[in-house]
Amino acid sequence: xxxxxxxxxxxxxxxxxxxxxxxxxxxxxxxxxxxxxxxxxxxxxxxxxxxxxxxxxxxxxxxxxxxxxxxxxxxxxxxxxxxxxxxxxxxxxxxxxxxxxxxxxxxxxxxxxxxxxxxxxxxxxxxxxxxxxxxxxxxxx
Amino acid sequence: xxxxxxxxxxxxxxxxxxxxxxxxxxxxxxxxxxxxxxxxxxxxxxxxxxxxxxxxxxxxxxxxxxxxxxxxxxxxxxxxxxxxxxxxxxxxxxxxxxxxxxxxxxxxxxxxxxxxxxxxxxxxxxxxxxxxxxxxxxxxxxxxx
Numbered sequence: 001x002x003x004x005x006x007x008x009x010x011x012x013x014x015x016x017x018x019x020x021x022x023x024x025x026x027x028x029x030x031x032x033x034x035x036x037x038x039x040x041x042x043x044x045x046x047x048x049x050x051x052x053x054x055x056x057x058x059x060x061x062x063x064x065x066x067x068x069x070x071x072x073x074x075x076x077x078x079x080x081x082x083x084x085x086x087x088x089x090x091x092x093x094x095x096x097x098x099x100x101x102x103x104x105x106x107x108x109x110x111x112x113x114x115x116x117x118x119x120x121x122x123x124x125x126x127x128x129x130x131x132x133x134x135x136x137x138x139x140x141x
Numbered sequence: 142x143x144x145x146x147x148x149x150x151x152x153x154x155x156x157x158x159x160x161x162x163x164x165x166x167x168x169x170x171x172x173x174x175x176x177x178x179x180x181x182x183x184x185x186x187x188x189x190x191x192x193x194x195x196x197x198x199x200x201x202x203x204x205x206x207x208x209x210x211x212x213x214x215x216x217x218x219x220x221x222x223x224x225x226x227x228x229x230x231x232x233x234x235x236x237x238x239x240x241x242x243x244x245x246x247x248x249x250x251x252x253x254x255x256x257x258x259x260x261x262x263x264x265x266x267x268x269x270x271x272x273x274x275x276x277x278x279x280x281x282x283x284x285x286x
Contacts, residue, residue: 021174060225060228068173069175072197072198077179078197081232083229083230
């Protein structure tokens with residue numbers, strides 16, 4: 001269980017390379033099946049609109065998973081993630097045509113004595129922040 | 142409608158044991174679009190120091206979701222209006238294939254925020270041997286009409 005990134009080679013304020021992940025309705029159907037969250041706001045447009053949403057929205061946990069993937073791809077070992085938390089600040093609206101893009105950025109916010117770093121993440125869709133107070137604690141090599 | 146405040150502080154019995162399989166982990170990794178081999182290939186996982194394939198960091202939601210805590214009709218949640226507010230995991234180690242886990246949940250807070258109702262749930266995910274694998278802190282929000 002070793003991260004690729006070395007603790008001594010990162011500094012507070014360093015930015016992780018930005019990534020964009022595309023999401024469309026098929027991803028949400030797959031995620032519903034894999035996670036067991038079949039709330040129709042994530043796949044049935046008429047239902048989503050009937051409860052006041054602009055359209056189908058992504059599962060919050062799908063968006064959180066993309067943030068997790070962003071961190072684990074950077075760190076190199078998913079087992080190096082010790083803590084990961086987010087606040088879902090706005091829904092990711094996923095139109096039938098074209099889907100949506102999630103833009104992930106991250107920054108080293110803190111270095112701790114035990115070879116861990118705190119990464120502050122942001123995720124945006126349509127220019128709006130969809131995750132806030134998103135932080136991951138990762139043990140580096 | 143207000144959510145039943147009598148549930149604040151209530152702890153729920155452990156869930157049925159959930160057997161984590163390689164197939165389920167792969168399905169979840171496919172669903173989140175993550176091609177990392179440690180989620181699929183036992184050899185790759187072992188090379189990275191894990192006894193078997195491990196699950197992505199957000200996988201514990203699969204086993205902790207829909208636990209007894211929210212299922213009780215007396216709680217009075219209207220699921221059509223529920224969105225996820227916050228989520229956090231504290232990991233002791235990754236969930237891995239072969240784990241048999243149970244979840245024990247407690248409702249720690251229910252309160253109104255504007256027109257919305259907010260419920261905080263803490264879940265311990267433990268193996269059948271009693272090893273704590275992770276803790277999940279979940280906040281759900283029932284949107285006001």
